Amino acid sequence: MALKTEWKVGLFIVLTVLFILAGLGYMAYKKGIFQPENTYTLSSRTGDGLSVGMPLYFSGFKIGKIAELELSDKGMVMIKITVPTQHAKWIRSDSKFVLEKPLIGSPKFTVTTLNLSSPLLSPNSIATLKEVNDINDVIQMVQPILDQVAMITDNIERLTGSLADPKGDMNKILKHSEELTGYLSSKKSVLEMALGDEKSVQNIHASLQNARNITDQVGKLLKKTDEELYGKDGIIPLVIKILRELVTNLDKIGKTLDNVTKISSNTAEATQDLKLFRSEVDSTVNSINRLINELDKKIPFKSEPKIKLP
Amino acid sequence: MRLYSSEELLDRELCDIMAQEKHRLGLVSLDAPLISNLSVLSNIALIKQYHGRLSVREAEDIAKVRLKKLHLEDIAMKRNPVLLEVQRFCVMVLRAVMVEDAMVVIDRPFKIMPDLDDTRFIRDVLTSVDDLFQECHIFDYLWNEERYAGGMIHGA
Amino acid sequence: MTTAIEQIGRSGMHAVRSFWDTLTFAFRILARMFDVRAYNSAVRMVLINQIYFTSVQILPLFLAVAVGFGAIVIGIIGQYLIHLGLFGYFGQLLMGFVVTEFAPFITVLLIALRSSSAVNAEIAVMKVNKELNTLHVFRIDVINYLFLPRILSGILSIVLLSWLFSIVVLVSGLIFSALLFDMSMNDYVTALLASAKFSDLIVMLIKCATMGFFIVMIPIRYGLRATDELTSIPVSVLHGMVNVFIAIMIIEVVSLIVVSLIEKFI
Incomplete structure (x- = not known):
């Protein structure tokens, strides 16, 4: 009886834990948590409208996010963005990073690349963030x-x-x-x-x-x-x-x-x-x-x- | 064997001995019944599992051997409510002798087994497990003295 | 007038004392939970039996309820969202309401109805039968042997069953969304993943563990309040269950406040 009960309880715990881990693993995989990421640094005069975790959009698709915001010695806001390596190809040396502040709605952080044959943006270089303020x-x-x-x-x-x-x-x-x-x-x-x-x-x-x-x-x-x-x-x-x-x-x-x-x-x-x-x-x-x-x-x-x- | 003229006196004496010998006390009493949601085997094995830190299997093996000594293997998986009075007494004694260097204290045995006329059964049970305890004390009322006329052992 | 005020004051003091006693008891058990010496094969055996009674035995009913409720809730939510033209929020509602709120609540409700009442009655019966005295005489710690495995089983069962409930509801949601709203698997998974946040799941985990702790600890406490009379058993179960439901409500409210504070400051 005891062994039978132990076996049933053990099976229940193992299977449920496996289900949960599989679900979490799938979620983590789909959210790109296991993917290697490239980090880029941008500079801006102001940190207004920026926040850690804010998504970065390319052609309407989320390709990265703001990982860190800090103030440099010169008073510039340094924005560290992380982009999974699979999306790094969309970020080139002549890409334009824009923070759109629409008249209505929340700000949107986007990157546009006109020439996809330009060299990739080096993680060491510091690009400038342009702000478009409708108001x-x-x-x-x-x-x-x-x-x-x-x-x-x-x-x-x-x-x-x-x-x-x-x-x-x-x-x-x-x-x-x-x-x-x-x-x-x-x-x-x-x-x-x-x-x-x-x-x-x-x-x-x-x-x-x-x-x-x-x-x-x-x-x-x-x-x-x-x-x-x-x-x-x-x-x-x-x-x-x-x-x-x-x-x-x-x-x-x-x-x-x-x-x-x-x-x-x-x-x-x-x-x-x-x-x-x-x-x-x-x-x-x-x-x-x-x-x-x-x-x-x-x-x-x-x-x-x-x-x-x- | 300790006989007392009143319940109050008996209870006081019993409390004293329980307090003094709590580390080796193996109580057989209706005030310490078998755990009703455990089998007879588990009730006996519990003491060794808890104090001896033995595994379930080891403790139950010991319990099985002791049940065999009293020819009670067939009630191993039964629970308290379905036991006969004498079976219940035997299981309580077996549980009491699971305590290391046990001092068995039997509290009013004729309250546990009201149909018993004398102490022969009690004596037989204790004799069967006399290698498993160091001392045994029976607490009862003075008016039951006649039932003890056949004599009682005083510890192993 | 004075008597009435005295009565209110007495009731208030009693409530405060009772709340304080519950917290003190909870801390005693928590402290014992992290003491390795408290565990032995006897405790493990009780733990396994308790998990068996609380989680495994209830599993067929539980899974049926999960599928049924999942279908009904997803059907109603989906229909309303379509009616309001807000079907874009379907994923958010599934993750924010069904997974983090609905699943733990239904699980706790089922376990409380089935196991909390059983634990309360069991402890009360043991008290009336003087079985607790047996444990005391044989120097078996009641907290270690009786309470700890039951509370651990409560925590483990609520956590595992809540997650299982969520998974079953989401899977049944996938099937019913395809049937009712013509939603493809890809759209469904994308909507869910877009709204899924690890922080929410951690809060859910903590909430489930807390609920699991209290929905077993409170019945134990009320079971111990039983007297030597048999009639005290139903009274202790009644009081225990009422307090279990109050505790569930308090934990729900506290968890909502914690989540809103997390969203505000982090």
Whole structure:
């Protein structure tokens, strides 16, 4: 009985242990634990986004990992990567090591080799790690646009100032309108006055239409971009806000000019003031147009927004 | 043979001797029953396995020889609950004499074997294994004195 | 009011004392576990018998449960993941949930139901029958002879059976994934290996060993609390088993905290 029990227990222990060891061995083999590895050293200005155990990808395949991170005497981050010898062929002397920091998601450590006939990278040499940072790139691209927006704001401020200024153009026009009322009560022809500046009024209307179109374009453009850049507190909504304010202001100016023109088209002095004013409006509209073009050029086109899962 | 007039007295004396001779004590008592999840053979062999550090086989071989001495080979694989009272007593004695230089102490044998009229059976059993122990003491009540009328051995 | 507060205080003190006694007892047994002199052929014999009763006898039932549960759990998990469009996490769920959590838990549950209750009753019966006194009279250390082999058997059985359960579940998972989700063997193995971490397996090993230790030690302790009366046996088994389940829950929670701390700091 005792022997039989001992035999059964022994068989159970031996078989189970063998099963476990076989399973662990298979796992270790498949994970490449028994494979010899090559170690390479890279240097980087910063260790941001790097961590021990981080995988190294080549053409989307994991071929190695970061084994060690240390700071050199010169303050550079020395990154030791281990690559199984079977994957060492993908790492050449002209391979580029890149740490991609996407706008959304975790950083990705990749190596690209354009020329596979180049000599293999020596484990003694120290390659440089390049960092591609999407957030910084976007900020860099957006900066000139922000400068332009500031310029436009100045322009609008100046226009508003001009409207409010008692000695400004608007007040001059109103003064001229008063004079014109005086003329109307005199013997001047209404028809002549109307013919005098009708073209100017049409031009102003065209400019306003143009500004609306531009605003619509900006709106469409905004839909193409990611939430983070174009969210509630983003940059583009700010631009839109300013443009909308501008259009509203221009609209008001247009209406005022329209009324004034109707009654003062034959007044030479008034006509001159209106032309001057219209040219200012046109110049502002042109600025907006330039900005829209700039935006179109600099913002990459994206299809429908999609959340990528790991 | 030690006879006492009261249970209290007997228990006190028994405790004293157990404390004094604990290293060579081979107790035969209902207060030290056979281990119920072990066979008779294992119960006897256990002492040599544990204190003599013998292997299972060596200890069981010794136990088998001793069971043979009392003609009890056929109950070797039986367990405590199925044993007869006399068989149980014999196995307890065999277990007690497994202790090195044993001092066998039999505590109230007629409590273990209530159907026994006298000490002849006890004497026969002890005589069969008298080469295996140094001393033997029987503790019982004074009112059982008549049962011991045939006389008892006092150690080997 | 005062009586109620006194009662709460008494219960609290009793719980703390009981917890402390359990820990002290555990340390005594642990210390004995590493003492070579504690082992002899008698102890080895008990150990072998205990492994036989705890692991070998239960094996057919255990393997059937592993295959059955494996198929059900893998089927349900797979269906849900497909429904949620997260089938990419299949490997992670198998390794992180089935292997490291589910397998030890089911194993411990089965062993606790079968062997812990048996050990508790066995020790209580020995106490009532004065068999523990026999061991004492013949200078046989109860810790060495009775407790140590049972606890070692508990540790060994839980560790080996948990791993066996995991292997059986994963193999049955392979078959059922092919049948239910048209998953090739290569895809299945790749998904598993991508999520397999040696650190998780080490944590699982330690967790199984700890559970194995406590699910036998606690019933022993409660078995020893039995009095000379037969009626004390079921009471001691009842208390022992309740405390075994509390211990399982505590170990599960502690292991989860340890794993999260490891992931945070290492």
